[in-house]
Structure formats: structure tokens, C-alpha cells
Amino acid sequence: MAIRLEPRGEVSQGMIYGSPLVAVAATLVSGLVLFAILGVSPLDALFTFFISPVSSLDGWTELFVKATPLVLIAVGLSFGFQANVWNIGAEGQLTIGALAGGGLALLFFEAESVLLLPAMMIAGILGGMAWAAIPAFLKTKYNTNEILTSLMLVYVGLLVLSWLIHGPWKSPDGMNFPESRLFHDQATLPVFVSETRLHIGWLIALAVVLTSWIVMARHIIGFQVKVIGMAPMAARFAGFNENKVIWIALMISGGLAGFAGMIEVSGPIGKIQPMISPGYGFTAIIVAFLGRLHPVGVLFAGMLMALTYLGGDAAQIELNLPNAVTGVFQGMLLFYLLASDVLVKYQIRLGPSAPIVFKAGPSK
């Protein structure tokens, strides 16, 4: 007897938004089993992993610090993903944005101007956009696959970073270690909860979430993006300019990724170093899908993903669990999300395929 997946005729709207919650629940249950196998009390472990990191103001601020780049990038990516523009290279755009913004901080190292920080932000956005412009140009002009070009440019971006910090931007008093000088206060994002590391980047991320929510729901661009994603033929028929949407999607996702990079170097890092991001550009892809490509969903997904990192720290410190537990949790989350998505859209059938039933009436 064969097991087959058949598309469900009617996909429940509620379940599309419900499946991330199902995935989280399934992850928690599997977590219980995992912790039991590792020999720690499962409930204690879940508490340590998911509750203790955010049981203090300090914990919440750390969560927001970690979530800021993830949310910023994922909001941008969801924009493109909805239009079937697959920007996989956010990590590279983040790197170039960090270099553009941070480079300004090094160039005007002694500057005492309040304009420095806004200028760095603009430079960061432009840097990310410039890096995303390459796949956009190749896609619209030569129909090159943007998945490949954007991904390959990640490695080019990292090499540019490596060259700059091993060479011209290396700190003069850093004992030859490949990193730049620490930025001055004027080039550092202000912290808005004193005694913590929570910088204004988080507020900007919230503003970006709100703005893109409005754009997607109300603006003609949001409508075009959705139509091109769901029905490219119809969009072409309606006279939408597909190239324009490709450019807009890549500029928004590239710009936001570059902005996230600038925020990281100017916020919690405070300098340019060999590793600016521990893979935020790639993790944000998971965040975007976990958040259903919806800005508000992305906000919560980003916080959840950030929580798994914080929980991993806590699990190591308090329960002596290995670092790999973090990766296992993130993997389970994605796995269950994909699995529940499949089950929302398809049903499992045993036995030979059912006869095709022709229904009368307008097709879906």
C-alpha cells in the first residue's frame, strides 16, 4: 500500500496562521523528550531554556538586541519572497552595509557631529542596496537566477570585509589583530534603557515592521508584490511591471539587511571585526517563513528565534547541556513548521490514488 500526499481542496486560512503555533508546540513536546534523554528534568529544562532568559528586564533587553537584526532582515526578505524574488544573500548585503556604515565611522573618526550617526545609517542602507543591485541587474537584464548570484555575493562580501580589516582599516593599536578601532561615542547607537545594551536599533526595527505592514496591506506596491507572487501571468496581463517589482523587492531586502549590518557594528559590536554576523542573513530566512512572510509574524518569529539563542546559553550555564542543543531546537522548529505546512495544504492518503472528480462551477 502506498502513502500519498493529495492537495486539500480547501486550505483553512486559520490553519495557515496556526501552523507556526503547532510547530512551536511540537518542538516543545520533542524538547521534553530530548531533555529526558539527556538526563535532566524536562520541565526544569524547558523553564531554563524558554522562560529564565526572559525573566528579568535585562533578559528582555538582550532578547531585543538579538532579535533586532533578525527582524529587520526578515521583514525585507518576506517582501521579496512574496513576489517570488529569492534573495538568499542577505548575509552579504548585511556585511557590505556594515562596511559602508562602519567605514564612515572610521573615516570621520574624530568627528563630533550629531549628523554622523544618521549618515552612517544612510550609508549602511545604500551599501546593502548596492550589493543587492547586482543580482537585481543580472536578473532583470539577463534573467540570471538571483538565488545563485545573491548567495555567491555573500562570499565576495566576506572577502571584502576580510581585506579591509587585514589592511587599510586595521586598528593602529590593535596588536596587528584583524579588527578596526572601537568607534567613538558619536558613531555608536544610543542605548535607551540604561544599564543594558538595548539600543535604538530595536525601536527602528519596530517602526520598520509597522511601516511594511501598512505598505503591504494598503499600498499599491504591496498589492503588486502579492499578485506577482501568486499569479505572475495575471500580473503581467494587468500590466504590472515585473522588473520594477524585482528591483523594489531586492532594494528593500538589501537595504534592510545593510541597515541591520550597520546597526550591529554601530550598536553591540562597536567596531568592524572579522565576524560581524553569526549568520543572521541566513537565520532570517527561517524567521521570514516562521512569521508567514507577514511583518507582525516576523516580529514574533524573530523574537522566538532570538530566544532559542538565549535559551541555549542558559541551558549550558545552568544545566551543563551542550551548545548543540540550540541548533537542535532551531532545526526542530523549522522541521515541524515545514511538516505542518505540508499537512495544512495536503492530506495523507493510503492506497492507490483516488479517481479524479470533476466538479462543476468555477475553478479555484
Next chain:
Amino acid sequence: MNKSSLIGIGLAVVLIIALLSSVGQGPSEKAKDDGKLSVGFVYVGPIGDHGWTYEHNEGRLAIEKALGEKVKTTYVEKVPYGPDSERVIGKLASSGTDLIFTTSFGYMDPTIKVAKKYPNVKFEHATGYKRSDNTATYSGRFYEGRHVAGLIAGKMTKTNTIGYVASFPIPEVIRGINATILAARSVNPDVKIKVIWVSSWFDPGKEADAAKALIDQGADVLFQHTDSPAPVQVAEKRGIWALGQASDMRQFGPKAHLTAIIDDWAPYYVARTKAVMNKTWTSGDTWGGFKSGMVRMAPYNKAIPADVVALAEKARKGIIDGSVHAFQGPIKDQAGKVVVKAGERASDKMLLGMNFYVEGVDGSIPK
């Protein structure tokens, strides 16, 4: 307003309530009531790297063994440089840890920042140069081990080419390269060193690629200043010699492994933990070598001729009693300029800031 936006608003409200309620409770860090001294470690690699982090973890276990019920140790592994390290160090400090060892150069600024916030916690940062009232620094004189290893390599090489898999061009690593070539040339003036930089402390794939490239360029003795045993494994496969880094890597290349320069943190870690217990801990800088036992040599390979072993042992004992120094003048740089005069030794200051190659190293330091 559509359904999804309602869901969004609902979740936002729940989040805000959760935030406010948790703030009301204030920090809920577990109070320390067990009377044990808590010691925390931050590692750059996985504890199973069989190199740098592995040895630091051995040091942690030594604390538990020596002080038993009086201490509690904990660690966080694979902590990336940057914001994550500051969060992890801060988390250790805020959860009642009394003494925190941050065991990689890149944790320097984050350690100093967190130390400022927690004046009652003691911090120990490995291989850095920034200190504060509650932040001490420590490192090993690994170059002493490189001297002994360099003597052996100089005697064992047939192609007169030593390959060196290096991480970052910081003084620590350049010092090791220089110590190696100076020792090797003292017994075999024709020896050259070729260096490949992999820009990572732990990347088995890159380390293995670098090792293969060096062998293809004629190297028949392989040194490494990276933390995985990959270069030793490559050497074993290709039938050449290798020297282990940080820990005894014999098991990864029983035939190839000549010896290894072992970082032994255990005596220092136990002593510093006791100092915190006895309230005698003070900040400062410790740079220990053979004499203090922070650097040791792994057992010598049986294939090394007895006279070479004798030579190596004589140098090791000489370093301990002070009659031998790895940087004994005259030393010339690559351009042939004398940097340490005959009869003199390089000062610690010169060693700590070393940013030039001595004669005999191929290529130039990445700028």
C-alpha cells in the same frame, strides 16, 4: 481590519503584558545559597576540538578535581566574538558566578565591559593585554615549546622545508613562527618556513587544505597554530611529520606526530580559584612557560633519534634554568637588519608586540 491583523494585535498585547509583569518581578537570578564558589568558562571552540578549548576544559575539570565540593564550574562553548560573547559573559556574571575565565583573545573588549558592570566578580582573560581592577590576564610562553619543536623539526626535515598552518597574524602567532625557524636554523642553517594563513582558530576543512598545499610545496614537517587535529591527520596520511598544537594529538597521527606543545592551564586555574576562595586574588598579568608548567611537551615520537631527543631535552631544561632562551641574539629580520644584538635576548616587550618575521621565513606578514 482583517483577521490576521487582529491576531497580530492580540499577540502584541500579550507580549506587552508579559513584559510588564516580568519587569515587576525584577531580576529573578537564583540566589547563591549553596556556599560553593562558582567558576565560569567561556570557550571559543567546542570542548571536543582536541586543541585549545579542549585544554581549557581540562583545566576546568582540574579545578573540580582539586577542590571538589567547594566549587561549582560551568561553561559555554562555541561563543562567537562580538555581541554574543558580551551577552554570555554578562549572563555568567549576573547568575552568581564568582570567577570567570574568558579564554580567547577576541573576548577582550567584552570582558572589560562586563567587568566594569560587575565589580564584585573576578575576571581572567586569556592572551589579551587590557586589564582592570577585577580583570587579570594570563597566557603561556608557547614559544618556548616552539623552540624545542623547532630543534626537532630542523633535524628531522629532509626537504629543508617546514610548513606552518597559521591562524591570525597577531604577535602571538608570529612569535611562534619566529621561534620555530630560529631553533630549526640553529641546527640546520638551510631550513625555510612556508606559512599559510587560514584566518580562523578552528576550521578543520581549511586547516586540512592548507596542510595539503604546504606538503605540495615541499614541506615534510608540519606545524600548526590552529586548534583542530586536521593538519596532523593530513600529515599522517601523506607520510610526513607533524607537531601537535595545544594538546597531545598523537591519536590523530601516531606515526606523524613528533611531539606537541601542550598548554597546561590546570595549575594556574586551580591556583586562581583558590586565591578567590582565600580572598587573596588580585589583578595582574601571568605569562608562564616550561618553568611554571603552563607549557609542556608531549611524549617524543619513538622515530626521533636519541641524539635529537637529547638535544630537545637539553634545550627544555636550559629554558627552565635560564641558560637557554628562544630569542637569543644575534637575530636578523627578513631584510637582514639586526634586531637583537649578539649576546642579548629579546625583551618581553619586543616579544609581546612582535610584528616582523626573522630571516628564513618565506613571504611576508599579511597587512
